[in-house]
Amino acid sequence: MTDTQALVAVSELSRTFDVSKPWLNRIIERETKKYLRAVDDLSFVIRKGETFALVGESGSGKSTVAKIVVGLLPPTTGHILIEGVDLADVSRVAELRKIRRRIQMIFQDPFASLNPRWRVQKIVAEPIRAFGLEADDAATTRRVGELLSVVGLDPRDGFKFPHEFSGGQRQRICIARALASKPDFIVCDEPTSALDVSVQAQILNLMKDLQDEFGLTYLFISHDLSVVRHMANRIGVMYLGRVVEIAEAKMLFKAPKHPYTRMLLDAVPDLEMTGRAHQQIEGEVPNPISPPAGCTFHPRCPFANERCRTEIPAAIERADSLIACHGVEEGRLD
Amino acid sequence: MSTPLLSVRDLVVEFPTRHGALTAVDRISFDIAAGEVLGVVGESGAGKSLTGAAIIGLLEPPGRIASGEVYLQGQRIDQLPASEMRSIRGKRIGMIFQDPLTSLNPLYRIGQQLVETIQTHSALRTAQARERAIELLSEVGIPAPETRIDAYPHQFSGGMRQRVVIALALAGEPSLVIADEPTTALDVSVQAQIIALLKRLCRDHGTAVMLITHDMGVIAEAADRVAVMYAGRIAEIGPVRDVVKAPKHPYTVGLMGSIPSIDSEHTRLVQIPGAMPRLTAIPQGCSFNPRCTDVFEKCRHQEPQPRTVGTADVACWLYDGATK
Numbered sequence: 001m002t003d004t005q006a007l008v009a010v011s012e013l014s015r016t017f018d019v020s021k022p023w024l025n026r027i028i029e030r031e032t033k034k035y036l037r038a039v040d041d042l043s044f045v046i047r048k049g050e051t052f053a054l055v056g057e058s059g060s061g062k063s064t065v066a067k068i069v070v071g072l073l074p075p076t077t078g079h080i081l082i083e084g085v086d087l088a089d090v091s092r093v094a095e096l097r098k099i100r101r102r103i104q105m106i107f108q109d110p111f112a113s114l115n116p117r118w119r120v121q122k123i124v125a126e127p128i129r130a131f132g133l134e135a136d137d138a139a140t141t142r143r144v145g146e147l148l149s150v151v152g153l154d155p156r157d158g159f160k161f162p163h164e165f166s167g168g169q170r171q172r173i174c175i176a177r178a179l180a181s182k183p184d185f186i187v188c189d190e191p192t193s194a195l196d197v198s199v200q201a202q203i204l205n206l207m208k209d210l211q212d213e214f215g216l217t218y219l220f221i222s223h224d225l226s227v228v229r230h231m232a233n234r235i236g237v238m239y240l241g242r243v244v245e246i247a248e249a250k251m252l253f254k255a256p257k258h259p260y261t262r263m264l265l266d267a268v269p270d271l272e273m274t275g276r277a278h279q280q281i282e283g284e285v286p287n288p289i290s291p292p293a294g295c296t297f298h299p300r301c302p303f304a305n306e307r308c309r310t311e312i313p314a315a316i317e318r319a320d321s322l323i324a325c326h327g328v329e330e331g332r333l334d
Numbered sequence: 335m336s337t338p339l340l341s342v343r344d345l346v347v348e349f350p351t352r353h354g355a356l357t358a359v360d361r362i363s364f365d366i367a368a369g370e371v372l373g374v375v376g377e378s379g380a381g382k383s384l385t386g387a388a389i390i391g392l393l394e395p396p397g398r399i400a401s402g403e404v405y406l407q408g409q410r411i412d413q414l415p416a417s418e419m420r421s422i423r424g425k426r427i428g429m430i431f432q433d434p435l436t437s438l439n440p441l442y443r444i445g446q447q448l449v450e451t452i453q454t455h456s457a458l459r460t461a462q463a464r465e466r467a468i469e470l471l472s473e474v475g476i477p478a479p480e481t482r483i484d485a486y487p488h489q490f491s492g493g494m495r496q497r498v499v500i501a502l503a504l505a506g507e508p509s510l511v512i513a514d515e516p517t518t519a520l521d522v523s524v525q526a527q528i529i530a531l532l533k534r535l536c537r538d539h540g541t542a543v544m545l546i547t548h549d550m551g552v553i554a555e556a557a558d559r560v561a562v563m564y565a566g567r568i569a570e571i572g573p574v575r576d577v578v579k580a581p582k583h584p585y586t587v588g589l590m591g592s593i594p595s596i597d598s599e600h601t602r603l604v605q606i607p608g609a610m611p612r613l614t615a616i617p618q619g620c621s622f623n624p625r626c627t628d629v630f631e632k633c634r635h636q637e638p639q640p641r642t643v644g645t646a647d648v649a650c651w652l653y654d655g656a657t658k
Contacts, residue, residue: 057521166609196377196548196610201592201603208602223522226551230594230603253596267526268596269551271578284491284524 006081007185007217008046008069013078015039015064019289036289038064040241042078043315044322046185051211051218053232053249055225055264059288061241062221066189069219070105082185101131104178108190110170114162120173121158124148127181147176150213151206168199175206179214187219192227204230225268229253237261240288240296247321258325259301259333295326303327337408338365339542340389340510345402345412347384347393347566349613356613358384358397360566363640368509371536371543373557373574375550379610381566382546386512388412389544390427391419407509425455428503428541432515434495437502438487444471444498445483448505455506470501475531493524497531504535511536514546529556550593554578562586565611565621572646582648584626620651628652 020033067073107113145155151172192200245258298304327333347359404412448467471479474497517525561571570583591604623633
């Protein structure tokens with residue numbers, strides 16, 4: 001896949017974790033090494049200025065992708081290209097730092113992602129100092145004040161400690177910190193799932209405003225389909241480390257193709273109270289250490305046949321969407 | 335009108351501190367009819383879980399019921415001694431907690447826990463109780479209950495554990511189940527299964543449910559009536575359809591607007607400015623007044639009392655004298 005507007009291109013990304021018992025236990029209990037394939041052969045492209053969302057249930061590997069994309073975890077195999085430059089090929093530290101400055105991350109838990117012993121001023125100024133973006137302390141302080149007002153806080157809040165803020169305000173501080181290095185690309189890992197719904201609305205609106213103002217590109221990770229619907233231009237649905245479907249947000253919600261996507265959409269509580277009947281899907285996400293053979297969704301899929309049980313479906317491209325399902329490929333499912 | 339199954343009158347829950355008592359639940363009143371599902375929705379700190387805990391007598395000290403009355407089938411239960419309360423808990427009121435991992439004992443097999451609960455509330459012998467436990471497990475949709483009954487909680491997945499917890503809650507055949515965020519720890523596909531299960535079981539057994547959650551979607555799916563709580567008070571209580579489709583209290587309006595919808599296009603979410611006040615700083619008058627868009631002078635001084643507006647009871651001065 002080549003795309004001229006691609007800001008981030010992830011290709012054939014895989015990440016395995018060693019979850020074996022310690023060496024001695026393995027010897028005594030005669031066990032082999034165990035691996036967990038958190039991300040399996042994942043490819044997607046994020047275009048400049050768009051919000052690309054990854055949705056999935058727990059254990060689908062979406063947070064692992066986020067960590068790999070920002071460079072907090074090395075991939076086992078595969079490449080991440082930022083504007084065509086492979087991060088793994090950049091050997092000069094100065095150049096790597098230049099790229100790193102442009103990528104920032106917002107984490108899920110605003111209570112864990114701020115240093116409780118630092119004043120907000122120092123927290124937000126950290127990227128500025130780390131990348132040497134301002135000439136002196138006075139300029140840094142001014143810039144922090146600016147950033148705090150941008151996210152809807154008072155510049156004087158810089159003198160407070162994180163514990164003096166509510167969850168929503170803390171997430172605003174996290175956003176201010178992410179913006180401090182003037183990034184173009186922000187990875188948001190469940191940025192609102194620790195927040196109440198009215199506060200979530202504030203943060204989502206803020207993130208949209210900032211995107212318009214600074215031309216940001218988001219990789220938005222969430223388990224909440226209605227939040228994703230609200231934020232994303234394109235959506236990738238993950239199941240057990242694999243992408244099952246990538247499509248324009250509008251298309252995905254109007255005409256979901258993959259049985260798993262259909263199931264996920266159907267499971268969302270119906271706030272419109274149309275009284276639509278839910279299609280019951282049995283079972284839960286299997287243990288990722290020993291995923292089912294073939295299509296990993298087949299034990300829960302009402303349309304599974306023999307081929308689904310043995311052969312891993314390859315992603316096929318269809319009119320700007322990507323789908324990995326034998327049923328769709330064979331035309332059994334429309 | 336017949337006596338409601340549960341009747342809560344002017345319930346006040348307080349936490350005494352060095353700087354005076356903090357009122358976490360402030361004079362709330364509501365009824366639950368037999369077989370009815372009442373949703374209690376609100377954001378963190380609204381007092382919804384404390385209300386549930388107060389009813390079932392599981393308030394963590396120093397929290398205490400400062401005043402008010404709780405009636406179960408006409409019998410007052412908020413002042414009962416601990417021993418009598420223990421016989422009501424599990425037998426007449428079942429409880430489902432948020433985290434299925436912490437509400438099961440990890441050191442006992444599922445069967446032992448079920449048998450213990452069943453025998454506490456009935457005179458069944460162990461073998462009969464075990465039969466009953468298997469019955470319950472199959473009723474909540476656990477495959478192969480005859481073998482799974484001897485498994486430990488860690489051998490179950492999150493959704494299966496929550497099913498076991500539901501089986502435990504129903505073991506004493508209570509007439510009311512208080513479910514405190516029963517699906518919050520679960521994935522969305524499992525959540526749908528658990529909601530469907532809860533609805534089916536309660537319909538079959540005629541059990542009433544007090545469903546406490548922060549998720550309006552869950553309420554819309556499962557509840558008959560809903561109480562919207564804000565800062566320890568009920569802002570609005572009424573039939574689910576009316577509250578969801580045509581909310582009356584400005585807080586409910588804002589809350590509904592702030593939920594991103596799966597069916598609609600990208601629109602800007604309604605934003606309620608600010609956050610819920612802390613217990614130490616609940617504003618005078620209507621507790622929502624600093625965040626309210628329709629606030630006027632009276633709201634800042636006088637606390638609105640719930641009054642009937644259409645099908646719902648709303649505590650808001652906007653509806654003062656509107657319909658009565």
